[in-house]
Amino acid sequence: MNRLAWILVVVVAAAGLAGGYWAGTRKAEQASAPQAAAGATSTAGGKILYYRNPMGLPDTSPVPKKDPMGMDYVPVYQGEAPAPQAPGTVKISPDKMQLLGVRTExxxxxxxxxxxxxxxxIQPNERxxxxxxxxxxGWIEKLYVNTTGQxxxxxxxxxxxxxxxxxTAQEEYLIALRGMKEAAAGGADAQAVMQRLADSALRRLRNWEISDEELRTLQRDGKPRQHLAFRSPVNGVVLQKPSVQGMRFMPGDVLFEVADLSSVWMLAEVFEQDLRYARVGQEVDVRVASYPDMALKGKVVFVYPTIDPATRTARVRVELANKGGLLKPAxxxxxxxxxxxxxxxxxxxxxSAVLDSGKRQAVLVRRGxxxxxxxxxxxxxxxxGYSEVTEGLKAGDEVVVRANFLIDAESNLKSALESFGSQPKAAAAHRASGTIQAVDAQGGTVEIEHGPIPTLQWPAMTMEFAAKDKALLAGLKPGQAVEFELTQGKPGEYVIERITASSSAHKGH
Incomplete structure (x- = not known):
């Protein structure tokens, strides 16, 4: 009897072990079935092209990463439908990019x-x-220089x-000189009077620009000269000669104008928008039509303080050396x-990267x-060939420099076709359920612990949302189970369009 009982115990134990093994095998097969199915889906999806932002922002990553909220970027497989295009962007197929010849820098x-x-x-140097x-x-008795330009x-x-x-002035001076000699034997008073007369006559001659050489000749000869020679003050050319032999002249009449052309001025007309680039002391390059192959160096010596209202230009004075006298006035x-x-x-x-409409300037930035x-x-x-950018870009941004007008035209065409004959489409709504953690009815925000949202590929998490209308949050309390709908406003920003109390409690994650 004892032997029979022992055999029964062994048989029952063996049967139990066999049953446990069979049940465990079935559970493992059932558990691995979804994983295998999931793996098949991923494998069927093909090669991972990139990872996109889980919040819908228009940024991608070539490697797995997390967003600032700790959510994993979503892989995009070859053959999958592309993620929704971010507002304000234009997508061009690779074939079309190659056809257009798109190039970036x-x-x-x-x-x-x-x-x-x-x-x-070219103008004479006024100095x-x-x-x-x-x-x-007086009268002109004889001309030694008879032509202009000589x-x-x-x-x-x-x-x-x-x-x-x-x-007469020369005679007065000579009389004073003789009087000084005669008064030398007389008293000091007589000498002083004659000295004053001589000095007065000499000053008069000097005021008339009689040269020292002419005065020495007058003192040596002791008789007045009937004719006085006027000499050139510089090496140069005669610009004007209104004088004619035999003509009478009055004090101040200009009989000759002489210019020293060893250095000349170039009076350049600079447009007012370019005037800030002309600075005194700046070295410049000058060319003249008469000698197109000759490069000259000059220096800015003055920027005139007025603008010509007719031409909207200002004069800039450039000083040039005129070796050989090649540069002629005018x-x-x-x-x-x-x-x-x-x-x-x-x-x-x-x-070439700048699209200028006349009212605004824009560039096309590559976002992905x-x-x-x-x-x-x-x-x-x-x-x-370059334009300074003071606002709107940062170093390293990739901009289109070729075919940007074609891309911009395609973007405008798509926008026009999408809006032609149709009303703007309402934003897609995403349904979810969860439990309220906190409510700020005054600020119009609510914190919800929600479950996974498949349409957004979001996992279960706790997030704060803004309500489209503060009235939607009236009567809601922390701990309350709710069902709600989200719509996207700006990229990565979702607002609650509808929220109602749920009859079933939400199971947290």
């Missing part, structure tokens, strides 16, 4: 040098202009004049100003694989 910090060109004319104008009345040397005679006033020429940016290196993009975002920018200095 990075916005970089660089040196900008602005080259400003202006036209002008080296001289006019011959006698200070007494080259003359310093000290060369220009003309001889006769003046009764000049002859010659046409051009000036090239090269100015660096006052702040040194600045953020800039190629000019074949996704572009039009972005308004503020521009500064333009130079050497």
């Amino acid at each position: 990075l916005a970089q910090v660089r040196d900008l040098r602005r080259v400003v060109q202006a036209v002008g004319t 080296q202009l001289f006019k011959v104008a006698p200070r007494f009345e 080259a003359i040397g310093r000290g060369q005679p220009l003309m001889e004049v006769y003046s009764p006033e000049l002859v 010659m046409y020429g051009s000036v090239e100003f090269v100015a660096a940016h006052p702040r040194g290196k600045v953020l800039a993009v190629p000019d 694989e074949a996704v572009f975002e039009p972005r308004t920018v503020k521009l500064g200095m333009r130079a050497e």
Whole structure:
């Protein structure tokens, strides 16, 4: 009997072990079935192309990562439908990009040098202009220089004049000199009187610009000269010669105008928007039409303080050396100003990247694989094929520099077709359920511990949402189970459109 009982115990134990093994095997098969199915789905999806933001923001990542809330980025597999396009962006297929010839460059910090060109004319250096104008009345007895434009040397005679006033002044001076000699034997008072007379006559002659050489000749010869020679004050050319032999002249009449052309001025007309690039002391390049292959160097010596209201230009004075006298007054020429940016290196993009409508300037920024975002920018200095960007971009942003007009046109066309003959589509609603953790009816926000939201591919978590209308939160309390609907406003921002109390309690995660 004992032997039989022992056998029964062994049989029952074996049966129990076999049953447990069979049940465990079935559960393992059932548990692994969904995993296998999930793995098959992932495998069927193909190669992972990239990972997208779980909140719908228009940024992607080539590697797995988490967003600031700790949510995993969602993998996008080859062959899957693309994620919804972010508002304000345009997506171009790779084939179309290749057909359009799209090319991009990075916005970089660089040196900008602005080259400003202006036209002008050669003019005499006003500091080296001289006019011959006698200070007494007389007649021109003889002209030594008879033509305008004649080259003359310093000290060369220009003309001889006769003046009764000049002859009388010379005689008075000679009488005073003789009186001083005769008064030498007399008293000191007589000498002093004659000295004052001689000094007065000498000052009169000097005031009439009688040279020291002429005065020494007068003192040596002891007799007045009937004719006085006027000589050139500089080496130069005769610009004006209104004098004619035999003519009468009055004090102050200009008989000759002489210019020293060893240095000349270029008076350049610079447009007011370019005036800031012309600075006193700046070296410039000058070319004249008469000698197009000859490069000249000049220096800005003055910027005129007024603007011509007709041409909207200001004059800039450039001083040039005139070796060989090649530069003639009234010659046409051009000036090239090269100015660096006052702040040194600045953020800039190629000019071809800028879409200028006249009212605003924009660039197309690459946001991902074949996704572009039009972005308004503020521009500064333009130079050497680049435009300074003061607002709207940062260094490293990738901008379209070729075919951007075609992309912009396609973006505008898509926008027009989407809105043509139809009303704007309502934002998609996402349904979920959860438990209220906190309510701020005054601020219009509610914190909800919700379950997974499949349409957004969100896992279960606790989040704070804003209500579209504060009245939706009336009567809600913490701990209350609710059902609600979300819609997307801005990228990554979801608001509650509807929320109601739920009859069943939400199971937390």
